[in-house]
Amino acid sequence: MKTFLTLILLLFCATPILAQTASVKGKVVDDKNNPLPLVTVLLYTEGSGQPSAGTSTDDDGLFLLNNLVAGNYTLEFSYIGYQSITNSVLISETLDLGIITLAEAPEALGETVVEVRRPTIQKEPGKLIFNVENTSLSTGNTFDLLTKTPGVIVIQDQVTIKSKPTLIFINGKRVYLSATEAASLLKNVDASIIKSVEVISNPSANYDAEAGAVLNIITSRAISVGYKGVINGRYEQAVYPKYSIGTSHFYKNDWVNFYTGYSFNPKKEYKDQFDEIVFYEPSGDIKSIWNTDFTRTTKSYVHQGNLIADFSINEKNTLSFSSNIFVSPNKQFTNTVAAEIANAQQQLDSTFLTNSDLKNNQYNLAFTGEYKTILDEKGSSLAATANYILYDEDQNQDVITNYFLPNGDFIRESSFFTKSLQQSNILTTGLDLNIPLESSTIDAGVKYSNIDTQSGLDYFNTVNNSMQFNPALSDSFDYEESIYAAYFNFSKEWTKWQFTLGLRTEFTKVNGDSQSLGIVNTQEYLDWFPAGSLQYHINDFNSIGLSYARHIQRPRYQSLNPFKYFLNENNFNGGNPNLVPAIDEKITLSYSHKSKWFFDLYYQQTKDALSLLRFQDNEAQILRTEDANLIKEFQYSLDIVHVSSLTSWWYMSLYTSGFYFENEFYAMESVEETYVNSTYGVYGQIYNGLTITKDRSWSGDITATYLSDFIYASHDYGNQFSLSFSIRKSFWNNTASITAGINDVLDTYNVPVVSKYYNQNNSYFAQPESRLYRVSFKYTFGNASLRDNNRDNKPVETERLEKKDP
Numbered sequence: 001m002k003t004f005l006t007l008i009l010l011l012f013c014a015t016p017i018l019a020q021t022a023s024v025k026g027k028v029v030d031d032k033n034n035p036l037p038l039v040t041v042l043l044y045t046e047g048s049g050q051p052s053a054g055t056s057t058d059d060d061g062l063f064l065l066n067n068l069v070a071g072n073y074t075l076e077f078s079y080i081g082y083q084s085i086t087n088s089v090l091i092s093e094t095l096d097l098g099i100i101t102l103a104e105a106p107e108a109l110g111e112t113v114v115e116v117r118r119p120t121i122q123k124e125p126g127k128l129i130f131n132v133e134n135t136s137l138s139t140g141n142t143f144d145l146l147t148k149t150p151g152v153i154v155i156q157d158q159v160t161i162k163s164k165p166t167l168i169f170i171n172g173k174r175v176y177l178s179a180t181e182a183a184s185l186l187k188n189v190d191a192s193i194i195k196s197v198e199v200i201s202n203p204s205a206n207y208d209a210e211a212g213a214v215l216n217i218i219t220s221r222a223i224s225v226g227y228k229g230v231i232n233g234r235y236e237q238a239v240y241p242k243y244s245i246g247t248s249h250f251y252k253n254d255w256v257n258f259y260t261g262y263s264f265n266p267k268k269e270y271k272d273q274f275d276e277i278v279f280y281e282p283s284g285d286i287k288s289i290w291n292t293d294f295t296r297t298t299k300s301y302v303h304q305g306n307l308i309a310d311f312s313i314n315e316k317n318t319l320s321f322s323s324n325i326f327v328s329p330n331k332q333f334t335n336t337v338a339a340e341i342a343n344a345q346q347q348l349d350s351t352f353l354t355n356s357d358l359k360n361n362q363y364n365l366a367f368t369g370e371y372k373t374i375l376d377e378k379g380s381s382l383a384a385t386a387n388y389i390l391y392d393e394d395q396n397q398d399v400i401t402n403y404f405l406p407n408g409d410f411i412r413e414s415s416f417f418t419k420s421l422q423q424s425n426i427l428t429t430g431l432d433l434n435i436p437l438e439s440s441t442i443d444a445g446v447k448y449s450n451i452d453t454q455s456g457l458d459y460f461n462t463v464n465n466s467m468q469f470n471p472a473l474s475d476s477f478d479y480e481e482s483i484y485a486a487y488f489n490f491s492k493e494w495t496k497w498q499f500t501l502g503l504r505t506e507f508t509k510v511n512g513d514s515q516s517l518g519i520v521n522t523q524e525y526l527d528w529f530p531a532g533s534l535q536y537h538i539n540d541f542n543s544i545g546l547s548y549a550r551h552i553q554r555p556r557y558q559s560l561n562p563f564k565y566f567l568n569e570n571n572f573n574g575g576n577p578n579l580v581p582a583i584d585e586k587i588t589l590s591y592s593h594k595s596k597w598f599f600d601l602y603y604q605q606t607k608d609a610l611s612l613l614r615f616q617d618n619e620a621q622i623l624r625t626e627d628a629n630l631i632k633e634f635q636y637s638l639d640i641v642h643v644s645s646l647t648s649w650w651y652m653s654l655y656t657s658g659f660y661f662e663n664e665f666y667a668m669e670s671v672e673e674t675y676v677n678s679t680y681g682v683y684g685q686i687y688n689g690l691t692i693t694k695d696r697s698w699s700g701d702i703t704a705t706y707l708s709d710f711i712y713a714s715h716d717y718g719n720q721f722s723l724s725f726s727i728r729k730s731f732w733n734n735t736a737s738i739t740a741g742i743n744d745v746l747d748t749y750n751v752p753v754v755s756k757y758y759n760q761n762n763s764y765f766a767q768p769e770s771r772l773y774r775v776s777f778k779y780t781f782g783n784a785s786l787r788d789n790n791r792d793n794k795p796v797e798t799e800r801l802e803k804k805d806p
Contacts, residue, residue, distance in 0.1 A: 263304045298332070350411065357397070370385045380433075416460060446484075498536075697729060
């Protein structure tokens, strides 16, 4: 920890130390006057063939070289896909070159070159953009990449932006999967295809009203003609080894972009979890203490494939088709629960051992079609999109529990078998209009989505190897939801002001039907969701802004499903058919300085927040985890982001947040009606990108993340710290690269979680594999400047296809 604190001090002290008297600066743009980030700027002493100094432009195209001796120099500017230029300059004290324009290079076929870059951060109102393409972070899988993305918190496969419900988009298209399934998907997507990650804390009206916070993952796009192929492989070692192999191919000519990709990811994963439950008598005295050790080994064999075809009918009309296939056959969970039950005097009273085998098959097929036409010379466009998703899952679970006296004598056996099925059909259609005006833009659109899901659970008691159907614990659940939406968004820029105002309205119709409970959820509601922002540029270095947004969070389909998943007969998870949507409001005051310091002060509140609550029934000695609406939830937060190129070879970004969280919920198993949980906390992440050699063939990164005093519903999390690093070597004329790294070097990412209030006292310490050793290889061949059109067009409703993680 001392080393980490020393590093932080060095980072903050480095900037004044590096201040110099003789320097040269400027701004690099393209032929459309757009800033060009990451342009290589090399300084040559007159008559020398070797550069004496170098840097790269920041997100605004700006560069600065200092600590220079006055004299004659040659400056070289180069960037992939653009023609390099050189300038002869005389530098004395400070020289400002002003605007330097790079022209696009003529497209040509040749050997593919992979340029190693440094991750950068770009901050916009309500959005942080983390650029990672061709960096040492673009290895491993996309889920690991998110754990290193500033402002993103990942706990037990749940991805959030500062604890708020977060929707995942890929190239602007929502991923209609649950948190568990989205994590599985992203763990099987190679990070090498990721261009950037957009952390959107205040989404505009263009996004679904449910999008209180958005992670938009941007993949590479096509820029030139030709063919490109990629092969890659990855090996990871934790408790058990894991593998990944994949290939992708892309072809483009004047009228078609064609992409296809496939990956296979066999994995064996391990998780150990320790639980403690203290049950109480009505008097408040301790009744019993249950300590359990849960272990799970998971084997999976995931196949993923996608096919994309973009057709240019003419200069104004394009047609696109895509399909995504996710197949996870015969996923196996082997669970073991060893428990010791003690009395109030902490003397062993009994033990039990539960063995559970679970087999799961999951298929997710998604198909998308889009037609886009340009309406006028100003670039106004109209796009029509249709999506269809088929989600199919079946799962069998066999559970057997043996109870024993303290001396090991057998008491009794309990066993049961469950068989569950779920099939969901999702259809969405949308029409989006974009009208650019002289200094403003109008966006408007309509959308219809329909979700129809059928689920079934058959519960069997097993007696003497014979299965007996139990109708009381069996059920079938049908759920249908239709949403009709329309939105309007207006943005304008003038002099020093930027203004955006949007409004979205959604009418929702819901019908949930449980065979055992009857019709349990019928809703119809119309709601309005305004969003707006105002930004004022004080001068070239300072700007201030104010924004507001209102959003909705709808219950996930499986959360409404009353089915139960059993760890043993005394511990189960269950859905809640009486859930209602949550309404979220957020107001933010922002300030930026020199595009290097960014401050966000905001207040956010959520009514009927959707969450998970753990309740212990002290009389029956049962622990249940159920989906629930909190009464309310709110937070105050100050977020600070700083980015800086400390030297030509050292790039640093720092993300910190100080916050106060508070929520209130109904204490269902206590005499008291409600309970308030609150905390003050700090989140921090520091990233260091290092270019180790002058030719950039060696690069590396170090990332550290810290989170203190975090809460979720009734749960309090311990202090969380993670340190990761990786190193990358490119070779074969930059057509191939090898990356090696370690996640969670100190094995401190997993922390205990406690729920303790009134007559509730339970905790767990889940320890999935977090310390991970990784090595990966990538080889690219084909066109020198080609980037593919790989993207994921899954619509947003898939996000809500939640499956409980066994």
